[in-house]
C-alpha cells in the first residue's frame with residue numbers, strides 16, 4: 413500500500429507508543445515484518461527549542477525504515493517548524509497527534525483537545541502541510557462523544573488540507589482505554605474520505621487484524637498494546653493474511669528477541685537506565701510462561717546487562733528442560 417508517495421511493504425503498522433516505541437523497540441517490530449514503525453510522540457515545542465532529550469527521540473537507523481515520526485503541539489507555526497525539523501532529520505513521514513488524552517497534554521491544548529477546535533486543527537494542518545514534502549498523516553480518537561462526529565469533521569478537514577492518511581483509534585477522549593474501540597467509526601471515516609484510513613484499537617491477535625479489515629474496509633491496521641510484550645504479532649498477522657497457519661512464538665525465538673532488546677537498549681540509552689526500564693519491560697515478554705512470576709521477581713533487581721543476561725539464560729534453560737520433560 414501507499415501513504416502519499418511512501419510505498420510500504422505491507423499494511424500492518426506499529427502504533428506510536430510514548431515511552432515504548434523508541435529505536436530498540438521499533439527494530440523488534442521491524443524485524444517481525446511490520447510495514448511502518450512510528451516513533452513515540454515528540455513535543456513540537458521541545459524540537460523547536462532544541463531540547464537534547466527531545467531531539468534524541470528522532471534517532472533512527474536505516475534498518476527500521478520507513479519511519480513515521482509523530483509530533484504533538486497546538487501552535488500552527490511551532491508545529492510547522494517541528495515538522496520541518498523531523499523531515500530534515502530524515503524521517504519518511506510526519507504524523508500529527510490528535511488523539512492523546514493524557515491530562516498533561518490536554519491541558520496544553522494538544523492531542524485530543526484539538527478535536528474540539530476544528531478551526532485550529534485546520535490551521536495546524538495547513539501550516540504543517542506547507543512546511544514539509546514528505547507524507548503527512550494524522551492520528552485521532554473518535555472525539556469527545558461516542559457519535560464520532562468530531563472525527564468525521566476532522567477527517568474531511570484533513571483531506572481538504574492535503575493530508576495523506578488518517579489513523580483512527582475509535583475511543584472517546586474520556587474513555588482512556590476502557591470499554592471497546594468502536595470499529596464502526598473506522599468504517600464511517602473510511603466511507604467519508606478517499607485517502608488511506610488506518611484502523612487502530614483492540615487488535616490483540618492475528619484474527620483481530622483480519623477481522624478489523626473485513627469489518628471496516630480500512631486500508632491498514634495499526635497495533636499498539638499487543639505489540640508491547642509480543643512484537644512477533646506482526647509476523648503472526650502477516651502469516652494469517654497470507655493464509656498460512658499462525659503459530660505461537662517458540663522459546664528460542666522469544667528469548668533471542670528478549671536478549672536483543674536488552675542489548676540494544678543498553679547500547680542506546682546506557683546500562684543504568686536500560687536496566688531500570690527493562691525491569692518492567694522484560695516481564696511483558698514472558699507473560700503466560702510457566703514460573704514467570706519467579707523470573708519477574710529476579711529481573712526486578714537487575715543492575716547490569718550481564719546480570720540480566722544470566723537471569724534470562726537461566727530462565728530459558730529451565731523452560732527448555734521443562735518442555736523436554738513434557739514432550
Ligand SMILES: Cc1cc2nc3c(=O)[nH]c(=O)nc-3n(C[C@H](O)[C@H](O)[C@H](O)COP(=O)(O)O)c2cc1C
Nearest residue numbers: 427428429430452453551581613614615635636637
Ligand atoms: C503506553 C502507551 C503509550 C501511547 N503513546 C501514544 C503516543 O505517543 N501517540 C499516540 O498517538 N498514541 C499513543 N498511544 C495510543 C496507541 O497508539 C493506540 O492508539 C492505542 O493503544 C490503541 O491501540 P491498541 O488497542 O492496539 O493498543 C499510547 C498507548 C499506550 C498504551
